[in-house]
Amino acid sequence: MANPRQVAIQTIATAKHQLNRVDFRKAHVKDLFGIHVFNEEAQRQRLPKSVFKALQKTLRQGQPLDPTVADAIATAMKDWAMEKGATHFTHLFQPMTGLTAEKHDSFLVPRDGGGAIAEFSGRELIKGEPDASSFPSGGLRATFEARGYTAWDPTSPAFIMEHANGSTLVIPSAFLSWTGEALDKKTPLLRSMEALSIQALRIVRLFGNSAPKKVFTTVGPEQEYFLIDKNFFYCRPDLINTGRTLFGARPPKGQEMEDQYFGSIPERVLACMAEAESELFKLGVPVKTRHNEVAPSQYEIAPIFEESNLATDHQMLVMEVLRKTADKYGLACLLHEKPFAGINGSGKHNNWSMSTDTGENLLNPGDTPHDNAQFLVFCCAVIRAVDKYAEILRLSIATAHNDHRLGANEAPPAIISIFLGDQLNDIIEQIEKGGAKSTKQGGLFETGVSILPKLPKDAGDRNRTSPFAFTGNKFEFRAVGSSQNIAGPNTILNTIVAESLDHIASALEADVKSGKSLTAAVQALLPTLIKEHKRIIFNGDNYTEEWHCEAEKRGLPNIKNTVDCLPVILKKETISLFTKYRVYTEKELQSRYNILSENYVKTVNIEGQMTAYMAKVLLLPAALRYQGEVATTVNATNAAGIDNSDQLDFLKKLTAAISPLQRSTNDLEKALAHLANGDAYAHAKHMRDKVIPAMNDVRKAGDTLETMVAEDLWPLPSYREMLFIK
Numbered sequence: 274m275a276n277p278r279q280v281a282i283q284t285i286a287t288a289k290h291q292l293n294r295v296d297f298r299k300a301h302v303k304d305l306f307g308i309h310v311f312n313e314e315a316q317r318q319r320l321p322k323s324v325f326k327a328l329q330k331t332l333r334q335g336q337p338l339d340p341t342v343a344d345a346i347a348t349a350m351k352d353w354a355m356e357k358g359a360t361h362f363t364h365l366f367q368p369m370t371g372l373t374a375e376k377h378d379s380f381l382v383p384r385d386g387g388g389a390i391a392e393f394s395g396r397e398l399i400k401g402e403p404d405a406s407s408f409p410s411g412g413l414r415a416t417f418e419a420r421g422y423t424a425w426d427p428t429s430p431a432f433i434m435e436h437a438n439g440s441t442l443v444i445p446s447a448f449l450s451w452t453g454e455a456l457d458k459k460t461p462l463l464r465s466m467e468a469l470s471i472q473a474l475r476i477v478r479l480f481g482n483s484a485p486k487k488v489f490t491t492v493g494p495e496q497e498y499f500l501i502d503k504n505f506f507y508c509r510p511d512l513i514n515t516g517r518t519l520f521g522a523r524p525p526k527g528q529e530m531e532d533q534y535f536g537s538i539p540e541r542v543l544a545c546m547a548e549a550e551s552e553l554f555k556l557g558v559p560v561k562t563r564h565n566e567v568a569p570s571q572y573e574i575a576p577i578f579e580e581s582n583l584a585t586d587h588q589m590l591v592m593e594v595l596r597k598t599a600d601k602y603g604l605a606c607l608l609h610e611k612p613f614a615g616i617n618g619s620g621k622h623n624n625w626s627m628s629t630d631t632g633e634n635l636l637n638p639g640d641t642p643h644d645n646a647q648f649l650v651f652c653c654a655v656i657r658a659v660d661k662y663a664e665i666l667r668l669s670i671a672t673a674h675n676d677h678r679l680g681a682n683e684a685p686p687a688i689i690s691i692f693l694g695d696q697l698n699d700i701i702e703q704i705e706k707g708g709a710k711s712t713k714q715g716g717l718f719e720t721g722v723s724i725l726p727k728l729p730k731d732a733g734d735r736n737r738t739s740p741f742a743f744t745g746n747k748f749e750f751r752a753v754g755s756s757q758n759i760a761g762p763n764t765i766l767n768t769i770v771a772e773s774l775d776h777i778a779s780a781l782e783a784d785v786k787s788g789k790s791l792t793a794a795v796q797a798l799l800p801t802l803i804k805e806h807k808r809i810i811f812n813g814d815n816y817t818e819e820w821h822c823e824a825e826k827r828g829l830p831n832i833k834n835t836v837d838c839l840p841v842i843l844k845k846e847t848i849s850l851f852t853k854y855r856v857y858t859e860k861e862l863q864s865r866y867n868i869l870s871e872n873y874v875k876t877v878n879i880e881g882q883m884t885a886y887m888a889k890v891l892l893l894p895a896a897l898r899y900q901g902e903v904a905t906t907v908n909a910t911n912a913a914g915i916d917n918s919d920q921l922d923f924l925k926k927l928t929a930a931i932s933p934l935q936r937s938t939n940d941l942e943k944a945l946a947h948l949a950n951g952d953a954y955a956h957a958k959h960m961r962d963k964v965i966p967a968m969n970d971v972r973k974a975g976d977t978l979e980t981m982v983a984e985d986l987w988p989l990p991s992y993r994e995m996l997f998i999k
């Protein structure tokens with residue numbers, strides 16, 4: 274009888290997938306975009322003029338919404354949604370699980386005497402009260418006082434989510450406790466954006482620009498992911514329950530040929546991508562690029578940037594739509610940071626900038642950045658922030674999943690540093706020495722082929738190894754994990770830059786007040802800032818051993834894992850930063866510390882339990898069966914009087930390989946059973962120091978057996994199969 278692995282391969286070989294599920298020849302991209310969004314156009318068409326104006330005022334200037342207009346908006350939204358098949362509405366929020374949460378309510382209201390009407394009031398639009406006692410609150414709320422409220426976020430438009438039998442009106446919302454503490458990731462993000470806006474406007478005003486009323490942070494998050502056949506996925510309890518493979522020997526061919534990056538996209542995958550994109554277009558998510566990534570079966574999707582709050586909501590949709598769509602094509606979408614050991618993991622490149630509401634990108638250097646003082650001020654503010662708060666930035670990407678990636682040879686290291694590129698680095702060096710006089714220009718690119726056009730050359734090369742790189746008119750924070758909600762990292766980025774801008778604005782304002790010209794004030798301030806913070810700038814290869822030594826000499830923090838990162842939340846410096854800008858209260862920070870510690874414990878505990886389970890009921894039985902087969906052969910040849918010393922030798926080797934699996938599994942189970950005294954953090958330490966090493970030992974024993982046991986007995990699809998059979 275074939276084992277599940279073999280059945281999976283046979284099924285894949287003969288499967289017929291329906292690939293032509295969308296047709297862009299009939300439904301054009303431009304006609305699809307935003308059709309499921311209650312966007313400005315829909316609002317203008319559907320709302321009374323005065324209501325539309327009031328809503329726009331809220332959206333553009335951040336003014337609180339007049340509650341009296343909420344009923345009119347709710348009714349218009351409901352009518353619009355019902356025309357698109359909606360039966361229910363839901364407040365979509367982002368609890369501390371890192372996922373999204375939704376509870377659906379129908380529009381239906383039965384009427385006395387029979388019949389029913391559809392109703393949706395302004396009150397229901399503005400506020401929801403899910404019984405939210407089971408979401409992690411990190412001690413912010415006891416279950417006996419479990420009230421949690423969702424509050425409509427009008428700055429992220431409502432949309433329609435279709436399902437097989439209808440659709441749901443989805444209302445992006447914040448999630449707060451009865452006492453007003455943030456229980457989610459959206460609320461702090463919105464607070465951080467406001468904090469940055471206030472400080473950035475001070476700088477913009479100093480430079481004489483009074484037109485902007487708001488500064489937005491903008492984000493364009495690139496998402497990396499794997500797609501493997503679902504038949505394999507279902508044979509891997511580790512992938513199903515932990516998101517990553519806990520066993521798997523290195524395949525003979527991995528990614529060493531570098532033949533996958535930007536390679537031609539397999540047909541089934543391309544069809545899946547096209548449908549996912551079409552769904553995202555309908556939801557108003559401006560997805561722009563797709564390509565094969567470095568690892569086999571790894572891909573990337575990237576949108577055009579938007580203001581951070583919307584970009585975050587859209588990013589959550591990207592992950593959800595990718596997962597759902599993959600399923601329709603017989604694929605499983607893996608968003609874990611490191612699904613396959615020894616193969617590149619996945620990240621989320623968080624491209625970040627600041628922009629005025631009048632459309633000026635404040636990190637756009639222009640053609641001659643050396644005399645673009647406003648740009649240099651904003652740029653130095655970021656440099657200062659990243660240096661001063663490197664530990665907090667590192668904290669923003671610390672998860673058990675991302676620990677497998679940061680510092681390995683493919684992802685940026687756990688050491689936070691900034692890459693500026695030749696051009697900007699040259700200017701910064703000039704400023705430090707007393708003033709920037711010139712900008713290195715790129716010139717033209719010589720191809721050596723007369724029929725090719727002469728291409729303008731960028732002034733600097735790219736760097737793919739830096740965790741935080743200036744890429745022309747934005748910074749790219751590359752260390753964010755592929756399954757992370759980007760709200761967290763952006764909340765922190767916005768807050769540390771807000772503090773920096775505050776510091777700089779205060780210095781410049783004081784100088785100007787005392788009679789100095791702004792130019793003189795800037796010329797005095799920037800060299801000091803650069804001297805103080807240039808240790809964070811590194812333009813070389815961040816993967817090398819030399820950089821690790823150099824970084825240590827410079828005194829840059831190198832926090833290698835999540836457990837070491839977590840105490841940063843409770844540092845005095847962290848608390849005063851976040852409370853000063855009203856992004857997190859002290860209580861909220863304490864709750865994040867608890868939740869993140871618990872999260873780490875739970876993640877590793879599930880992995881540990883799964884490792885032991887798989888070792889016992891999948892791997893050991895396969896190994897014992899094979900041992901039995903070999904022993905039978907050895908006995909039979911022995912009985913026939915044939916020299917079988919090599920076979921006997923193999924039986925000994927096999928037996929010697931099975932014992933470590935059993936012993937290490939026992940050790941792992943002991944480590945898992947150990948109840949640490951103390952809090953979640955003490956537990957987390959135990960997980961890191963005892964459980965993870967024990968898991969690694971079991972894996973090592975399992976992977977050794979994978980290369981010894983007959984393939985027809987081995988139950989788990991191998992790396993070779995999962996990554997290359999498409």
Ligand code: ADP
Nearest residue numbers: 491492493494575576577578624625626744747
């Ligand atoms: P690269 O090729 O350097 O990765 P792209 O121009 O393709 O750069 O952009 C990568 C991502 O950066 C895209 O999602 C893009 O929308 C985003 N991006 C571009 N400009 C900005 C900006 N001002 N703020 C935030 N993100 C941006």
Ligand code: MG
Nearest residue numbers: 495497573622
């Ligand atoms: Mg990329």
